[in-house]
Structure formats: C-alpha cells, structure tokens
Amino acid sequence: MNNDLLQHVERYLVGRLLGPEALAQYDRGPVGKAFLRPTASALVRLSDDFTRERQNLAEAAPGDYWHDTRCLAYLFHFLPRNYVKAAWVLAELGGHPDVVKELTAKSRFTVLDVGCGPGTSALATLSFLASLQPAAFQVRIVLVEMSPAALQKATDLLRQAADWINAERHEAMTLHVTPHTGDAKRTGKYPPHAAADFIWLSNVLNECAPEDGPPAAWVRELVRKHLAPDGSLCVIEPALHASARAAMQLRDALLEDLSECGIFAPCTANGPCRMLAGRPERDWCHVALTWHPTPLVAQLDAMTGLSSRIQKFFYFVLRKDGKHATEARSGWTPWRVIGDLQREKGREKRLVCGPDRCTLLMRFKRDRHAGNEAFSAARRGDVLWLSSAPVLLADGLRLLPHTQVERQTVASPTTE
Ligand SMILES: C[S@@+](CC[C@H](N)C(=O)[O-])C[C@H]1O[C@@H](n2cnc3c(N)ncnc32)[C@H](O)[C@@H]1O
Numbered sequence: 001m002n003n004d005l006l007q008h009v010e011r012y013l014v015g016r017l018l019g020p021e022a023l024a025q026y027d028r029g030p031v032g033k034a035f036l037r038p039t040a041s042a043l044v045r046l047s048d049d050f051t052r053e054r055q056n057l058a059e060a061a062p063g064d065y066w067h068d069t070r071c072l073a074y075l076f077h078f079l080p081r082n083y084v085k086a087a088w089v090l091a092e093l094g095g096h097p098d099v100v101k102e103l104t105a106k107s108r109f110t111v112l113d114v115g116c117g118p119g120t121s122a123l124a125t126l127s128f129l130a131s132l133q134p135a136a137f138q139v140r141i142v143l144v145e146m147s148p149a150a151l152q153k154a155t156d157l158l159r160q161a162a163d164w165i166n167a168e169r170h171e172a173m174t175l176h177v178t179p180h181t182g183d184a185k186r187t188g189k190y191p192p193h194a195a196a197d198f199i200w201l202s203n204v205l206n207e208c209a210p211e212d213g214p215p216a217a218w219v220r221e222l223v224r225k226h227l228a229p230d231g232s233l234c235v236i237e238p239a240l241h242a243s244a245r246a247a248m249q250l251r252d253a254l255l256e257d258l259s260e261c262g263i264f265a266p267c268t269a270n271g272p273c274r275m276l277a278g279r280p281e282r283d284w285c286h287v288a289l290t291w292h293p294t295p296l297v298a299q300l301d302a303m304t305g306l307s308s309r310i311q312k313f314f315y316f317v318l319r320k321d322g323k324h325a326t327e328a329r330s331g332w333t334p335w336r337v338i339g340d341l342q343r344e345k346g347r348e349k350r351l352v353c354g355p356d357r358c359t360l361l362m363r364f365k366r367d368r369h370a371g372n373e374a375f376s377a378a379r380r381g382d383v384l385w386l387s388s389a390p391v392l393l394a395d396g397l398r399l400l401p402h403t404q405v406e407r408q409t410v411a412s413p414t415t416e
Pocket residue numbers: 062063064078079082083114115116117118119120121144145146147150182183184185201202203204207208209
C-alpha cells in the first residue's frame with residue numbers, strides 16, 4: 001500500500017504540474033527531459049539550500065521555496081524521499097505487537113502534522129493506518145504550516161489519497177482535513193482537536209528560526225497538550241551534523257522535563273543521549289534506509305547526479321505509555337546500529353548505541369560463527385540483540401566468542 005500511494009501521488013503530480021503530454025509519456029516510460037529540465041535545475045538549487053547553502057534558507061522567509069520552481073523539486077523529489085522515511089518510522093511502530101493491537105482496536109484517529117509541507121508524513125500515516133485497519137475508520141488530520149501554498153498542496157494530496165486508498169478498500173476510511181496557516185511554535189493557536197495519535201515534526205525543526213529560542217519549550221507544550229496518552233511524537237531531521245545534534249539535545253530536554261514520556265526509538269533505553277554524553281563532538285546519530293526510488297525520482301537523480309537510493313536521516317519517537325521498540329527480553333541486551341561496518345586487520349567494528357553507552361562494538365575474526373553473523377549482516381537502523389554482555393576494551397566493546405547475536409529490522413513496505 002505504501003508504495004502504491006507514492007506511485008499514485010507521483011502520477012497525479014505529473015498530470016497536474018507537467019501536463020497531459022508528460023503524463024502520457026510517464027504512463028509509457030520515462031518522461032521527456034524537456035519536461036523535467038526546470039525541475040532538475042530547481043532541484044540542484046533546493047538540494048544546496050538544504051545542505052551546504054543553508055544560509056539561504058535561514059535568510060529567507062519560512063517555506064520561501066514554495067513560491068518558485070523549487071516547489072516542483074520538492075514535490076517530485078523531497079516528498080517521496082521524506083515519505084519513505086516517515087513510512088519507516090511508522091513501520092517500526094507497527095512492529096510492536098501492543099501498539100498494533102491498540103491501533104486496530106480504534107476507529108477514530110487524529111494526526112497532527114506540524115510543518116507539514118505537502119503533507120508528506122500525514123500521507124504516510126494514512127497509508128499506514130489503512131494497511132492496519134480493514135474496518136471502517138475516521139481520520140482527522142490537522143495540518144500546521146507557515147506557507148499557504150504548501151498547505152493547499154497538502155490538503156489536495158490528502159483528499160486525493162483518501163480516494164485512492166478507498167478505491168482498494170471494502171470499508172471506507174473517512175478523512176477530515178483541518179488546515180491551519182501559522183507558526184509551528186505558536187501551539188496555543190492551533191485549531192482545537194482531539195488528542196493526537198501521531199504528532200509529526202518531520203524536517204521542520206531545522207527550519208524554525210533558532211533566534212526564537214530552542215524548540216524544547218514549544219515542543220514540550222505540543223506533547224503535554226496535544227499528544228494522546230497512547231500517541232507517538234515522531235521527529236525526523238536531516239542527517240546533518242548540526243540539525244541532528246540539535247534534535248538530540250531536544251530529545252534530552254523533553255525526556256528531562258516530561259516525566260511521563262519515554263523513548264520508543266531509536267534509543268534502546270531512557271535517560272540522557274549516550275552519544276552526546278560519551279562520543280566526540282563530531283558524531284551525530286542517524287540511520288539509513290534503502291529503497292527503490294520512484295520513476296521520476298530516478299530520472300531526476302540521473303539528470304542531476306544526485307543519488308536517492310539510500311536515505312539517511314535522524315529520528316526519534318517519544319511515547320507516554322512506556323512502550324519501547326526494544327521491549328526487555330530476559331538475558332538479552334539491545335544495541336541500535338548507527339554506524340556502517342568497518343573492517344580492519346583481525347576484526348570488524350561498528351558504532352552502536354545501547355543500554356549504557358554509545359560505542360564501537362567489535363567482533364574479532366577468530367570469534368566469528370553462524371550465531372553472530374547478524375553482526376555484519378545488520379544495517380544502520382537495525383537493532384542487534386546480544387545474548388550476553390560484551391567485554392569492555394580500551395577502544396570499545398568486544399563480542400564474546402559464545403555470544404549469540406540476533407538482528408531486529410524495520411520491515412517497511414517501502415524499503416528493500
Ligand atoms: C523541509 S519542509 C518539511 C515538509 C514535510 N514535513 C516533509 O517532511 O516533507 C519544512 C516545512 O516547514 C515549514 N515551516 C518552516 N518554518 C515553519 C514554522 N515556523 N512554522 C510552520 N511551518 C514552518 C516550511 O514552510 C516547509 O513547508
């Protein structure tokens with residue numbers, strides 16, 4: 001369903017924004033380059049704005065890019081890339097049996113998508129809920145966004161999405177969209193709504209003017225006043241040093257201030273961020289997913305030299321009900337993989353974050369066996385469950401020869 005929805009969105013946008021001739025080409029194969037050239041050059045510019053030329057974003061009004069051709073670049077490239085990240089975060093929630101049980105028992109949901117842009121995360125949530133819930137259900141989506149242009153696109157895409165989803169269902173999903181033009185930080189001005197099952201802050205914190213103060217105060221209000229007791233606050237940020245570290249600090253501030261909150265993921269335990277506490281300043285937490293880019297993303301990649309197959313991102317999910325993506329298992333400890341496998345003479349190592357530290361976990365060549373193969377097979381974002389505590393070395397932790405290693409992956413329908 002997730003992939004289907006993304007395909008519907010892409011096809012719809014091609015017809016709406018590039019016209020019937022481009023749509024006819026899209027249905028047969030690649031779209032002619034002449035149709036895509038303005039989007040491709042805007043994509044290069046927007047991509048720079050989001051990475052090495054961030055000063056441009058900081059100096060412009062919020063959502064400035066919704067008013068020129070960069071809007072096309074966002075819709076055709078960033079929307080699908082951010083959608084698969086949100087779908088991945090949702091898939092991890094959907095991997096928790098009790099979360100699924102609670103969600104399937106409900107027939108009314110509220111989703112608050114703050115800094116929604118074109119409704120990327122709300123779209124992924126609709127698809128996720130539709131895949132979980134075969135019975136009829138209602139969703140209220142509250143969209144908060146500074147840019148009226150983005151808000152209008154989000155509203156349109158969500159209404160279309162409800163039709164596409166319902167066309168494949170026996171029992172209808174009823175959608176209500178409440179758009180709100182305004183500043184994310186002014187939570188008191190949000191339209192009234194039932195406590196939210198999902199609050200999304202997806203790629204927006206880094207765009208909220210830092211001179212207005214750190215985001216902890218208004219995000220705390222968001223959690224206190226807008227999140228349901230069994231809801232999830234889902235934060236996604238780009239895998240960039242500054243934005244990820246700022247979000248790691250936000251995570252710590254929220255856990256410190258909100259005693260009712262616990263971390264669902266990616267951290268495998270509550271308490272202060274182990275990376276901020278114990279790793280060098282140059283490190284930042286991020287995971288990665290691999291997906292099959294949609295046809296237009298692949299075409300735009302080929303035209304611009306960008307590469308979208310692997311999406312790296314920072315995320316965290318907070319909940320008030322104490323659930324964790326890694327529920328305790330007697331005798332086993334969970335370690336989140338946040339680094340790629342590095343091979344050196346006689347051993348392999350990778351950065352992991354676990355119950356009491358963020359460090360390099362090592363497997364010596366001579367200790368390799370079928371029961372710990374998961375150590376090298378795992379990808380960034382997986383959890384490695386160890387059957388016994390690793391041993392402390394000067395430069396990290398060492399897997400003991402007899403330790404069994406199990407791999408917990410996020411099974412997202414949009415990823416490989
Ligand atoms: C990078 S986009 C993310 C859109 C969407 N959440 C996603 O993940 O694709 C950031 C969005 O936040 C909006 N934005 C920036 N600052 C904002 C603020 N202070 N209040 C509300 N929206 C804001 C921008 O207009 C833009 O649409």
